[in-house]
Amino acid sequence: MSVNEAVDFLNEIVFTVNKSLSNIRIKPYLRSPSPPSYNLDVLKVxxxxxxxxxxxxxxxxxxxxxxxxxxxxxxxxxxxxxxxxxxxxxxxxxxxxxxxxxxxxxxxxxxxxxxxxxxxxxxxxxxxxxxxxxxxxxxxxxxxxxxxxxxxxxxxxxxxxxxxxxxxxxxxxxxxxxxxxTPLYTENNKVYEFAVRQVQDDYTWLTGKTDYRNLTEIFSKHYYTIDSIWNLILS
Amino acid sequence: MFGEDFLSVNFEFINKRIKALTDVYDSYKLGHLMLCPHYSIEREAINLSNRNLKRAYIYYITFLMVNNLYTTTKRADTYCITV
Missing domain, CATH: 3.40.50.300 (P-loop containing nucleotide triphosphate hydrolases)
Known part of the structure; x- marks a missing residue:
């Protein structure tokens, strides 16, 4: 399916849903989708x-x-x-x-x-x-x-x-x-920083806040797995 | 991990109310795993039949669409419409 076809298909769904929503008097309506303007490029990430x-x-x-x-x-x-x-x-x-x-x-x-x-x-x-x-x-x-x-x-x-x-x-x-x-935490510090940044991004995405806790502990001489970093940031 | 508690609440609900839907729930878990492979779901065994896997893929596409329609962040746009 090309992007245009997909957008048409989605527009049709949004139109139908909005029609039902207006019938049962619920606002706000769904917005019509736009084709993705941003392509994921791992070399930049x-x-x-x-x-x-x-x-x-x-x-x-x-x-x-x-x-x-x-x-x-x-x-x-x-x-x-x-x-x-x-x-x-x-x-x-x-x-x-x-x-x-x-x-x-x-x-x-x-x-x-x-x-x-x-x-x-x-x-x-x-x-x-x-x-x-x-x-x-x-x-x-x-x-x-x-x-x-x-x-x-x-x-x-x-x-x-x-x-x-x-x-x-x-x-x-x-x-x-x-x-x-895969890149090893212990071999290169950039890898570990990358992993921590992923958790921070996800945290900000989910909660809208940037109050990361225990950052000094996370960047102390120990290495933590992503699950543990989550626990530390949320605790 | 994040997904686990949320999903297990749904599991308790589904398992107590409608026992016939455990297969559907397995596909639901697999669909979540496809959307975010880094979720750690460590519960009991999943039935990996052909039907469950295909249904999981349909759930995955549905999740992608819903993400694309409901969220406005740049991150949601990374779920490109390539399927």
């Missing part, structure tokens, strides 16, 4: 560091069909999901026009849900927290990994040590050739 550039380049390969498997190793699963959100919504990478689904690996219990036929209607599968996948499902996951035609993206925690765990090493052998490090 991300800090200009080598690790972000590497991640961007890998996803660029995915967008141009040169690569179809990527697994991100991350120190903070929330952070890698946020990066995934940015990369999938970016206009220049070519991923935004594809259908995708998010599968929390922890929630998978039935082996049938990892069958290719079950998931073939999507172009991109995003497995969140692969290290939490139940070991009894590795076989099904391997089959999916080998035979799925679309793109599979995943992430797993840096601290799960799946390459040392005697059971999880099977999973590591499946994904080891496609793994890439």
């Amino acid at each position: 991300f800090p200009e560091t080598v690790d972000f550039k590497n991640l961007y380049d890998r996803f660029k390969e995915v967008g141009s069909d040169k690569e179809n498997r990527v697994v991100m190793r991350t120190q903070d699963l929330t952070f890698s999901s946020l990066l995934f959100w940015y990369l999938i919504n970016d206009g220049s990478l070519g991923l935004s026009s594809k259908t995708f689904t998010v599968i929390p690996a922890k929630a998978v219990q039935n082996p049938d849900s990892l069958l290719v036929e079950n998931l073939s209607s999507f172009d991109i599968l995003y497995f969140k927290g692969l290290d939490d996948l139940d070991p009894t499902l590795y076989r099904e996951f391997y089959k999916l990994w080998k035979s799925f035609e679309g793109v599979i993206i995943g992430d797993y925690s840096y601290y799960s040590f799946i390459d040392y765990d005697p059971q999880k090493i099977q999973l590591f052998h499946i994904i080891k050739e496609k793994k890439i490090d």
Whole structure:
């Protein structure tokens, strides 16, 4: 659907809704939508560091069909999901026009849900927290990994040590050739500042305020995950 | 995390009133995850059947549209109409 068609479609809906609203005498009415004037450009959003550039380049390969498997190793699963959100919504990478689904690996219990036929209607599968996948499902996951035609993206925690765990090493052998490090908090301070800024932006967006609490604690010598930063800012 | 409490309140409501709708609720959770992958939803297992996943995608598109129609921030515009 082109942008113009989409706007026409939305205008029609808004017109119908406004008509019903005026019938039952409710104000205010819905405004008619305008086409998006702002395109998300991750190169402007991300800090200009080598690790972000590497991640961007890998996803660029995915967008141009040169690569179809990527697994991100991350120190903070929330952070890698946020990066995934940015990369999938970016206009220049070519991923935004594809259908995708998010599968929390922890929630998978039935082996049938990892069958290719079950998931073939999507172009991109995003497995969140692969290290939490139940070991009894590795076989099904391997089959999916080998035979799925679309793109599979995943992430797993840096601290799960799946390459040392005697059971999880099977999973590591499946994904080891496609793994890439997401930017690490401990390696570059800009990455951590970026993560904190995301939480601050979200907080301002949700509440309209800028009274961030515990900022000195957040920027002390410790590193916090995004979930903990939320807790600190809200506490 | 933010989404969890809000969603679990809805879950309690749905689960107590209409038990047949748990599949719909699973899709609702998945739709939220597609909209914001960084939400951490760590409750019981989700039924990931083909029908649930497709329904979740419809919810996702609906959420995008509602965001686009109701909010006026720059951030809402980033949810481009590319679907």
